[in-house]
Amino acid sequence: MKIWTQLLLLISSLSFYGQTGAVSGKVTDGHDGIPAASIIVSPIGYSLATDEDGNYFIKDIPYGNYEIIFSAVGFKTIRKKIAIDKPEAILLTIVMEEDNLALEEVVITGTMKEVSRSESPIPVEIITPKLFKKNPTASLFEAVGMINGVQPQLNCNVCNTGDIHINGMEGPYTMILIDGMPIVSALSTVYGLSGIPNSIVERIEVVKGPASSLYGSEAMGGIINVITKSPVKAPIISADTFVTSWGELSMDGAVKINTGKATSLLGLNYFNYNHRADKNGDNFTDVTQQNRISVFNKWNFEREENRVFSLAGRYVYEDRWGGELNWSKKWRGSDSIYGESIYTKRAEMIGLYQLPATERIFTQFSYNWHDQNSYYGYTPYMATQQVAFVQTYWDKQFGEGHTFLLGAAFRYTEYDDNTPATASADGTSNQPQRTPLPGVFIQDEWHLNDNHKLLGGYRFDYDKNHGGVHSPRAAYKFSPNANNTIRASFGTGFRVVNLFTEDHAALTGARDVVIAEALKPERSYNGNLNYILKIPTESFFLGFDVTGFYSYFTNKIVGDFDTDPDKIIYDNLKGHAISQGVSLNTDLTFTFPLKVMAGISYMDVFQIEDKGNGAVRSQQLHAPKWSGNLISTYTFRKGVSIDLTANWYGPMRLPILPNDYRPEYSPWFCIANIQMTKKFDYGLEFYGGIKNLFDFVPKDPILRPFDPFDKHVDDPVNNPNGYTFDPSYNYASMQGRRVFLGVRYNLL
Template sequence: MAFIVKGAAQSVKVIDSADAKPIPHATVSLGRDGVKTSEQGIASSNSWLGKELRISAVGYATKFLRIEAGENLVALVKQPTALDPVVVSGTLKPVLRSKSPIAVSLISGTQFKKIASNTVFDALQLVNGVRPQVNCNVCNTGDIRINGMDGPYTLVLIDGMPLISSLGAVYGLTNIPASLVDRIELVKGPASSLYGSEAMGGVINIITKTAAKAPKLFTELNSNSWGETSLEWAVKTKLSTNLNLLTGMNTFLFNNRIDKNGDGFTDLSQQKRAAVFTKLNGLKSQFLVRYMYEDRWGGQTNWSKTWRGSDSIYAESIYTSRLEVLGDHQFSTKLPLKLSGSYVMHKQNSFYGTTSFIASQQTGFLQLVSNKTGKRFDYLLGTAVRFNGYDDNTLLTKDSSTGKSIPTQDFIPGAFAQLEWRPTEALTLLAGARMDYHPVHGWVFTPRFAGKWNINELNTVRFSTGMGFRTVQVFTEDHAALTGARKVEFKEALKPERSTNISLQYTKTWSTNWGWWEWESNFWYSIFSNKIIPDYTTDANKIIYANNQEGVYSKGISTSLETAPIPELRFNMGVTLQDIYQNKNDRRERLMFTEAWSVNAGLSYYLNKQFTFDYSCWGYGGMRLPLQNNLDPRPAYSKPYSIHNIQISYKARKGVEFYSGIRNLFNWTPAIETPFLIARANDPFDKQVSWDPGGQPLATPNNPYALTFDPNYVFAPNQGVRIYAGCRISIN
């Protein structure tokens, strides 16, 4: 495919190769001086004769043309660019990001390398409006927050399958190796009309590498000054012309008891983790199996396993065993059909001090989807069924009369439909709806409506509105309920949460003689009903759970800029402003652990073909934190903070790369901002606490602030500066 440039000796006309239409706003440049083409695709100058010009436009391959007397001919080919990759998460079908009516954010696998991230959890720091949240100062469990909403509101998928949820979400996010990931797609806002429960706040879809595109051999080893060491490897085997097998292993070891803030507790949990996986890719099918085992603990630095579950030395010790199986097949029929399925077995054996939590969960998912693309209409029809089997040793699954465990077993069938209509070339409209049947809560209906308007080739507006829902399992989702530091109290039978959202996005892309640029701005407004908010403040000894009946609101705006002004430099920056609050007792109250603003930025500079310099940073505004009482000396709000990282990479030869860098360059930790993080770290079993007749702690000489042990005052990782180095080897 090509297009022809015709005109005067010193003029250029740019047209599309496919339909011969003029391309406005293309850049015709000589050195650093450039001229934009008109609406008719024409640009001219008096100084071009005999010179070689650079012609570029967003979405087209750049070409060079030497201007001569008479007609000038050039061929350009339309192609996807870094701005316009293929995504699947917004509509359940592959589509160029620019064509999707649903806004989709993207992290490519190459971006993981910019911070030498070992896990998906760390890499998501790079996304505007997304914050990995550490939920415990002892065991360092975490979740992913989109636009400030709690981690359980984010549905995490692997290759489109809901593998990370409920029990698995507590520690599962930190054990997905970056080496297995091809890209990560994010959809902000409710997506329950396609994905069902848990997709209230957004969707994170982790797309794993295909065996066909993987190198024959890949291995990576890195370590840092804290003693964290990771080793990954993968081998590809070509079984036949269209059948490839990728097999690999990931190990992570951290066994260094560091206590730099001097509270007697480990600053970072000790971890021993190993995972093996195999992925089979055919022409129309894929199959992935992964098994992971982890031994993790955090607590007093003199703890050993002989003290597990005792009341002498405190620690939180968690053994996790997890099996994941997923696959899909595209049928060769007149009616396009895709069958997808997954199975997850997750077992956890844990002690939080003297509180044991032994739990197992099995999740099965089966989905059949049909989609067809027409000139003006695309449709997608699907049906799905989900099985949740769960058992633990808490009151949640016990028969109150016999005391025996009664595992829960739920089948949740559902059906969904989506219609995409393009009434004009500039306008795309999408309507979708889903109906699920929950055995406890009955029928649940979730609609969605969205649209995309191309104002012109460079400016696009997207809008969407929709509903989301989720059912809640407190003990599997809220780590604070398990620590044993506070008693759990339910004021009522918890109802399923619902959300309604509206969002608007504006995107502008353009190219100049200074490269390509993309600017994006988003606005959102969400209302949550029946939201379950843990109450830490009414009683210092309790976490009280109830449905909020007065309304919870999330609103905000974000903007981001990404550019490559010169071939050697790539830069991105994002800013998010948000307001997340609840109405409680007729007054407005900001939610715990939500920041009013966040920023992130990244810069990559290619010094030459061998050396690359990377800089990244992220920062967050103050967050409201859980204090125990009015005497608690810790700040009620954290202070703003930022984390900065640098890295140098060296490509020694083809397929061999060395890198070294510094994480948390300025050695910031949350301990700097507060007199202590863990309340009563010197008395984790509250043996020296005095109590009043009502069961509340008393202020005494050895407990002047009337506190009890509590590790939940946490808003950032308590890990300071560390220097790291590593090596990657890739053989194709």
């Protein structure tokens, strides 16, 4: 090939007596340069790649007619015919369009190994930094709400802690991973996604439905896997800072460091909010005061034969409080002025090591330590948790059709607090909970042919209190062509529960906790049917992604808020619970610079319990039957774009007290945001906009805020209904409309 190329060059050179020209320019996506785009000059075969800013320069091209081919991953290939007939360089700027059909995001959560999203037999939904920058947030807790069917839910109007619901199921049913490690669970669930620097996040993967056959306990409702950036591929410097008219300050940054055969990514996140807003006039802070700092450091080490070795660590400190406006730290733990004050310290370590063997054998390990020092009014909650995890698995290809995954895992949890949860049987001494949980798993992905793929998996875990737990699953994928894909899956999940670490309502101090009996582990059985349709045309691309889901739960642990207004009574459900529904996601991209993504979900989440006089059906709290989202972007010339994002919810059932004057179901509401961004050269951009455009806030979020310690409850004249202080009536943030301004910078 080289000989023929040289011959052709020689002939061309002789024909034009050695005269040559040049072509220069820039390859962009409409506003940003595309680095490493491939450029080929046909037929002479000249090839090169654009630099980090998308610029290129091709010199010494003999006079003649040529076709220049521009290509880049995730973009449509462009061919330009050009005539070289003068020595001056010809300026040629190329604007490439995103290729929805060719863009193959790599996902790992569904099968625990890298596979293109379209080839995965398990449906996986993705949020990339490109998406959550369209509505900048101070934490990933808020960012995941951009996925249809995923609902960040605040559970307390005073301290603003919350959890993440998938398909209407409460937070404890959602397993949160960082780089595939169960680093965020139990005690840290309500704070786990706060303080992860956005600048170190590569993408967020969401799997809806049980995945216990691979990930064990807690993965019975769904998985959120935060994939951090590889230091090798990360920008040299990245930074993102914004402020709001409510006084919030978020600072996020990262820097890449090269040291010999190792590359490091150091990330820092700082968030501060210290403004005592009380727009509804109940003398309580509308938004919790927060001061949080998080440091993240990840290392990739270069090894022989490209074997993998990475280490990462994170430390988080947070001081948050909410309560009456005149509260200060001197009132912490007193019964004079009500406040909920939480000090959190957390350290994490994550590692991945590929063994030096001919086979693909990997070992993953993690450790986290979480310390919480808190007061809910005058109720103290002091807790410490340590979780150690190690897992080894063998990724083996058998023949052309079978890919096996065989592994073993061990998780050890130690939990200690000042509640009866860790007291000895006679209540005279402290007895921390120590929970070893070993497990083995196997998975076979069978590639039948280009159209059919089958996956089967099985896991066995052993719990010292509950014995052996079996978790099988199966999935099938059928793709008759590139524009149609059908996926069907069935899976089981289980959860070993420590309710004190998972249910914040038990810690508010407003109600006493009653455990009715020895709790049994929960089980879930889930089926999903997913259909993806792609409709490419000359003027637009339209994508449909529709999923029907059904989950059946047994031994579900429920909190009874209704029997006694002063108590939360926990018990295994004497019956079953069901989460069922359908969700539709659409993706519409036009040839002009407009892109729209929208989703809608219908969910029916309920439980049926036998209370001695027949089966009684009750709707799940905080699970709206209808919900949806919208992300719309229009890009103007000169690097200006406008983003409109929105989440809307139908009525959801709320925790109310007997004879409560507040409605049992929330109203329809929408939280919409608008943002304008201006991008400049060299990776600099400014952005600003309005959050909560319609200024929606809930009404009467706290019952009897004037008597938070219930000192005057027994007053038949002023309190004839016997109401007690209750801050759990929550369905949306109390933050109203606010303006934000920010700046980002990336140096590649």
